[in-house]
Structures are given as C-alpha cells and as structure tokens.
Amino acid sequence: MADRTLYEKIWSSHVIRDYEDGSSLIYVDRHLLHEVSTPQSFLAMEEKGRTLHRRSANLAVPDHAVPTVDRHKPIADPLARAQTQRLIENVARHDIPFIPLDDLRQGIVHVVGPEQGFTLPGITLACGDSHTSTHGALGALAFGIGASECGIVMATQAIRQRRAKTMRVTVTGTRAPWITAKDIALTLIARIGANGASGHAIEYAGPVISAMSMAERMTLCNMSIESGARVGMIAPDETTFDYIAGRPLAPTGEMLERALAYWKTLHSDPGAVFDREVTIGVTGLAPVVTWGNSPEDVLPIDGCIPAPAAEPDATRRGRRERALSYMGLSAEAPIEGTPIDAVFIGSCTNGRLEDLRAAAAIATGRKVAPGVRAIVVPGSGLVGRQAEAEGLVEIFRTAGFEWRAAGCSMCVAMNGDRLEPGQRCASTSNRNFEGRQGAGGRTHLMSPAMAAAAAVTGCLTDVRKLVGAEA
Ligand SMILES: CC(C)[C@H](C(=O)O)[C@@H](O)C(=O)O
Numbered sequence: 001m002a003d004r005t006l007y008e009k010i011w012s013s014h015v016i017r018d019y020e021d022g023s024s025l026i027y028v029d030r031h032l033l034h035e036v037s038t039p040q041s042f043l044a045m046e047e048k049g050r051t052l053h054r055r056s057a058n059l060a061v062p063d064h065a066v067p068t069v070d071r072h073k074p075i076a077d078p079l080a081r082a083q084t085q086r087l088i089e090n091v092a093r094h095d096i097p098f099i100p101l102d103d104l105r106q107g108i109v110h111v112v113g114p115e116q117g118f119t120l121p122g123i124t125l126a127c128g129d130s131h132t133s134t135h136g137a138l139g140a141l142a143f144g145i146g147a148s149e150c151g152i153v154m155a156t157q158a159i160r161q162r163r164a165k166t167m168r169v170t171v172t173g174t175r176a177p178w179i180t181a182k183d184i185a186l187t188l189i190a191r192i193g194a195n196g197a198s199g200h201a202i203e204y205a206g207p208v209i210s211a212m213s214m215a216e217r218m219t220l221c222n223m224s225i226e227s228g229a230r231v232g233m234i235a236p237d238e239t240t241f242d243y244i245a246g247r248p249l250a251p252t253g254e255m256l257e258r259a260l261a262y263w264k265t266l267h268s269d270p271g272a273v274f275d276r277e278v279t280i281g282v283t284g285l286a287p288v289v290t291w292g293n294s295p296e297d298v299l300p301i302d303g304c305i306p307a308p309a310a311e312p313d314a315t316r317r318g319r320r321e322r323a324l325s326y327m328g329l330s331a332e333a334p335i336e337g338t339p340i341d342a343v344f345i346g347s348c349t350n351g352r353l354e355d356l357r358a359a360a361a362i363a364t365g366r367k368v369a370p371g372v373r374a375i376v377v378p379g380s381g382l383v384g385r386q387a388e389a390e391g392l393v394e395i396f397r398t399a400g401f402e403w404r405a406a407g408c409s410m411c412v413a414m415n416g417d418r419l420e421p422g423q424r425c426a427s428t429s430n431r432n433f434e435g436r437q438g439a440g441g442r443t444h445l446m447s448p449a450m451a452a453a454a455a456v457t458g459c460l461t462d463v464r465k466l467v468g469a470e471a
C-alpha cells in the first residue's frame with residue numbers, strides 16, 4: 001500500500017461507504033455533548049422516531065452556560081438554567097452517560113474528554129462544537145459538526161463527510177523561555193491567515209511538537225480551527241500513551257496492549273504526500289498577542305500596531321480600520337503598555353493544569369494591579385482540585401485573582417461572566433471577535449503567563465521583562 005498520512009489512515013479505517021459525489025459515510029466512534037448545541041440534536045433525532053444507537057459512545061457535560069460562582073444555588077440566568085435543565089432531561093430520556101454540574105469531573109467538554117480517557121488515538125470523535133479539533137492532540141480524528149448532525153450521529157453512529165485536504169505543519173527550532181504552544185498557534189494563524197487552512201486537516205509534526213506535553217499539543221490542535229482547518233492532529237507517541245494510561249475510561253490490561261500495538265501504527269508514513277506543507281521556525285520568536293478582531297491579527301509583544309494604510313488590499317485595509325476603532329487602538333503605537341481592565345485565564349485552549357501553573361508562577365509574590373479584575377477558571381473540576389492541592393489556588397487568591405468553578409466562562413460570555421462595553425481583556429481563550437467576551441468588549445489573546453503578567457502590571461506586558469528573563 002502507498003504511504004499514507006495519519007489523517008488518511010484514520011479516515012479510511014472509518015469509511016462505511018463512498019458516494020458518487022465524492023463524499024463518504026464515516027463511522028463515528030465517540031460523541032461529546034454539551035448543553036448549547038444539543039437541544040436541536042435531540043429534537044432532530046426524536047422527530048424522526050429514531051433512538052440512540054450506542055449509549056456508551058456518548059458523553060455529556062454542561063459547560064458553556066454554567067455559572068462559575070455559587071454552584072450550590074440554582075442557576076440564576078433563565079436561559080442558562082433552561083439549557084442546562086434541557087440537557088439533563090434529554091440525556092436522562094436516552095440514558096446517555098452524563099457528568100452533572102456538582103461532579104468534580106465536570107468541565108469544558110474538550111478538557112473533560114481527554115482527561116477521562118474518553119478521547120483515544122485512532123478514533124473518530126464528533127461534537128457539536130468547533131473546538132473539537134482539540135482532541136486531535138491524542139491522535140484522534142476529531143471534528144466539530146452541526147446540531148442536526150449530532151442527532152444523526154446519536155441515531156446512527158455515522159456521518160456523511162467529504163475527505164479533507166491534508167496540510168503538514170512542521171515546527172522546528174529552539175523555543176526560548178516563555179514561548180508557548182499558544183504563541184506558536186497564533187504565529188501559524190498570522191502566517192497562513194484565519195482562512196489559510198480551510199478545507200484542510202492539519203497534522204503538526206517536527207521536533208518541537210515531539211517535545212511538547214499533551215497540554216501544549218491540545219492548545220495547538222484547539223487553535224487549528226482558527227486558521228480555518230477542519231481538523232488538527234498529532235501522531236500519538238510515548239507522551240500520548242503515558243498520558244492515557246490509568247485514565248478512567250481508557251483501556252486496561254490485554255485491551256491496552258492491543259490498543260497500543262495499533263496506536264503505534266498511527267503516524268504518517270515516511271513517503272506520505274500532503275496537499276500542503278508549512279514550516280514554522282520558533283527560534284527567536286517573541287511572545288505574541290493579538291491586537292484586532294481576528295486571530296490572525298497577531299503581533300510580537302514588542303511590536304507596533306499595523307497601520308491600515310500599509311495594507312494594499314482594500315478589503316483588508318477596511319477591516320484593519322474597523323478593528324482599530326473597535327479595539328480603541330492607534331496605528332503604529334507599541335502594543336506593549338496598553339492598559340487593560342480585565343484578565344481571563346481559562347478556556348479549552350488554556351484551562352489545563354500546566355496553564356494554571358504557568359500563570360501562578362507569574363502571580364507568585366505579585367498583586368493584581370489596582371482596577372484590574374482577573375479571573376481564573378479551571379478547565380474542569382479535576383484541574384481545579386489539582387490546582388488546589390498544588391497550592392496554585394492559594395497563590396492566585398493571595399495575588400488578588402478570583403478563583404472560579406469550571407466552565408467556558410468568559411471565553412464566550414454565555415454564563416454571565418462578561419466584559420462591559422469598552423473593557424479591554426488579556427485572555428487565554430481562542431477568539432477575539434467583536435463582542436465575543438461581552439458586547440463591546442475588547443479581547444487580546446495570549447498565553448497564560450502573558451495574561452498573568454498583564455494582570456499584575458495592569459497593561460499588556462512582555463513577560464520576559466517582568467521576570468528578568470533574557471529577551
Ligand atoms: C457554543 C458552541 C457551539 C461554540 C462552538 O461551536 O465553538 C463555542 O464553543 C465557541 O467556542 O464559539
């Protein structure tokens with residue numbers, strides 16, 4: 001057989017049938033559900049008189065609309081309460097495995113899946129959520145689907161799709177201290193554009209990727225969607241296998257041995273041909289932040305805001321002008337030193353334990369700047385418990401950060417955690433669209449350490465200068 005990419009291997013092992021129009025029916029091994037995208041999915045399934053095909057292939061958890069404070073009280077916001085209640089009723093009616101709000105395992109669906117061992121190499125995994133690409137970090141073929149498609153997946157364990165084109169992103173060079181997976185993800189999006197990978201499945205490869213922890217790989221795969229990619233994935237290796245071992249839903253004993261033998265075949269063959277190849281060198285990279293309303297609007301922290309006039313393309317020039325005005329920034333001004341009002345540390349991009357450790361390292365012995373509201377929201381209750389056990393929660397509280405319960409929170413502002421109009425936020429999330437963190441809110445995306453540095457200085461700050469590291 002000809003050499004194949006990782007994507008092609010997993011794809012072809014899940015094709016049930018090919019159609020004449022070039023699409024294929026794909027078997028979906030696992031399906032994750034959250035409260036926001038699934039009400040219509042259950043309706044779509046039930047209206048057609050269909051039933052759940054395979055109970056254990058599903059896992060549901062509320063995350064988007066859930067409050068991060070006063071968890072013991074009924075949810076105050078009527079819409080959030082209704083959505084969460086609806087999920088509870090829907091999963092009960094179909095006996096779908098469910099993690100309730102008061103369960104320590106509760107958290108953002110993309111943090112919970114890998115954490116529970118629900119996400120495994122070589123599987124196809126779907127969820128009615130765009131950031132499902134996160135799970136590709138474990139060598140799964142994971143993709144977001146629409147709400148009605150979720151109904152089809154629940155009823156049939158299958159979905160009709162077109163095969164994606166393939167893109168390999170090879171990451172090389174030596175990372176300086178404070179250059180994180182988030183910086184690399186944003187650098188890639190800046191390079192290829194917010195639609196640069198559209199229609200493609202990205203595979204990340206190269207020495208920098210091999211050396212990354214699972215948390216970093218998840219950050220990178222999570223952000224793939226922001227370059228338009230359908231999928232982000234990384235071939236599973238010893239780091240992956242170590243991460244999976246012992247997780248509640250992961251295979252054990254003989255099953256694990258057999259799984260490992262298969263998982264070790266899940267890599268692109270040496271002669272595999274990709275539709276597109278991109279190389280990112282990380283040597284000399286500075287920590288980056290976004291300045292505009294697209295994740296491709298990226299600047300090194302020591303850079304200056306681009307002038308619209310310098311953009312030859314009229315559409316892009318217009319977009320830049322609008323972004324500057326929305327963001328309340330001046331062309332050609334340095335981005336460093338821009339005063340902020342809020343800090344959000346969390347989300348499925350950067351709400352894992354390592355992210356909180358990085359932020360806590362900066363918060364240690366420092367105080368949140370006067371007038372800044374900084375919140376830390378763990379990606380799951382288990383992340384939160386571990387952060388507590390390691391003393392991170394104490395560090396955050398002492399420094400003046402608010403410590404919250406797990407959920408999407410201010411990443412998407414569906415739960416009441418939001419910016420006021422005009423407020424500026426240093427955020428570890430993945431989207432800086434207009435109004436994303438609340439109507440009129442201004443989002444700057446960055447790594448957890450950079451967000452913590454902004455919190456303690458009250459402005460966008462080069463974390464390297466703050467800690468006295470070599471720039
Ligand atoms: C609400 C949900 C469907 C949405 C998504 O698909 O990604 C959200 O998670 C987001 O990040 O914007």
Ligand code: SF4
Pocket residue numbers: 064108109110129131347348349407408411412429430
């Ligand atoms: S944390 Fe943000 S990006 Fe992730 S699933 Fe929730 S809303 Fe979407």
